[in-house]
Amino acid sequence: FLIVIPVWIGVALLPPGPRWALIRRGARTLFRAAGIPFLVDGIERLPHDTACVYVSNHASYLDGVVAIAGLPGTFSFAAKAELEERFVSRIFLRRIGAHFVERTDVEKGLADARAEVRAAQRGESLYFFPEGGLTREPGLRPFHLGAFAAAAEAGVPVVPVTIRGTRSILRGGSWFPRRGTLTLVVAEPVYPDGSDWAASVRLRDEARARMLKHLGEPDISVD
Numbered sequence: 746f747l748i749v750i751p752v753w754i755g756v757a758l759l760p761p762g763p764r765w766a767l768i769r770r771g772a773r774t775l776f777r778a779a780g781i782p783f784l785v786d787g788i789e790r791l792p793h794d795t796a797c798v799y800v801s802n803h804a805s806y807l808d809g810v811v812a813i814a815g816l817p818g819t820f821s822f823a824a825k826a827e828l829e830e831r832f833v834s835r836i837f838l839r840r841i842g843a844h845f846v847e848r849t850d851v852e853k854g855l856a857d858a859r860a861e862v863r864a865a866q867r868g869e870s871l872y873f874f875p876e877g878g879l880t881r882e883p884g885l886r887p888f889h890l891g892a893f894a895a896a897a898e899a900g901v902p903v904v905p906v907t908i909r910g911t912r913s914i915l916r917g918g919s920w921f922p923r924r925g926t927l928t929l930v931v932a933e934p935v936y937p938d939g940s941d942w943a944a945s946v947r948l949r950d951e952a953r954a955r956m957l958k959h960l961g962e963p964d965i966s967v968d
Contacts, residue, residue: 748771748774748775748778749771749775751771752767752768752771753833753836753837755767755771756768756836756837756840756841757836757837757840761819761842764840764841765813765819765841768813768841769813769814772810772811772813772814773814775810776814776927779924780924781914781924781925781926781927782926782927783811783814783815783926783927783928783929784926784927784928784929785815785928785929785930785931786928786929786930786931787930787931787932788815788816788817788931790904790931790932790933790934791816791817791904791931791934792902792904792934795868795901795902796865796867796868796869796870796871796899796901797870797871797896797901797902797903797904797934798865798870798871798872798873798892798893798895798896798899798901798902798903798904799812799816799820799870799871799872799873799903799904799906800872800873800874800875800888800892800893800903800904800905800906800952800956801872801873801874801905801906801907801908801956802874802876802885802907802908802956802960802962803874803876803878803879804879804883804908804911804912805879805911805912805914805915806879806915807911807914807915807927808874808879808908808911809822809872811908811911811927811929812872812906812908812929814929815929816906816929816931818870819842819870820869820870820871820872821841821842821843821844821864821869821870821871821872822838822841822843822844822871822872822873823843823844823846823861823871823872823873823874823891823892824838824843824844824845824846825845825846825878826845826846828845829845842869844860844861844864844871846861846891861891861895862894862895862898862899865895865896865899865901866899866900871892871895873891873892875888875889875890875891875892875893875949876888876889877889881912882965883912883962883963884962884963884964884965885953885956885957885960885962885963885964885965885966886965886966887966888949888952888953890942890945890946890949893945893946893948893949893952894942894945896937896945896948897937897939897940897941897944897945897948898940900937900940901937902934902935902936902937903934903935903936903937903948903952904931904932904934904935905931905932905935905952905953905955905956906929906930906931906932906956907928907929907930907932907956907959907960908927908928908929908930909927909928909929909930909959909960909961910925910926910927910928911927913925914927930959932952932955932956932958932959933955935948935951935952935955953966
């Protein structure tokens, strides 16, 4: 809390540039203070001079912190709409430019998807957890197509990001981290070969395959 509370206040008050610098510094300080080694691999694979859609596995509430600490620049998270109802998360996520995504209302979900496409077309990088949620069970679950449809329609690359270690360090339902090592791996970008539904599926399947290669957990897809 000695780190989290000052960072939250700074995010609420600072302009965008200093705001992101504070979040990134706070995330890295948190890992050092907890004695958690943090390794990043593959930053050189990131596409240059273009927006992208990051997609990542989701095993813990710590995953977003790892993404901010490990990836350069700024990007907008796609966050579930329920988080907008909570004061603490709403202020923080709004201030870092998160897009709140409706998962149950189909019409609202389509409007959210169109907003994400427009953001990518404006040159804004987006970050998705395409599994749609997290569980304590190891393994990579099926992906929703929203992130990949947005990338295909906007004509921007998908960057698969694999996060390891968060599941054991901060388990679902727990607020007290355990010891362990965190690793973030950036795979080669996947470029869309069209803008239709089939192109979105191909993006999803290739990005998922590249993520599984680095994850070290089973494929528990039910597709």
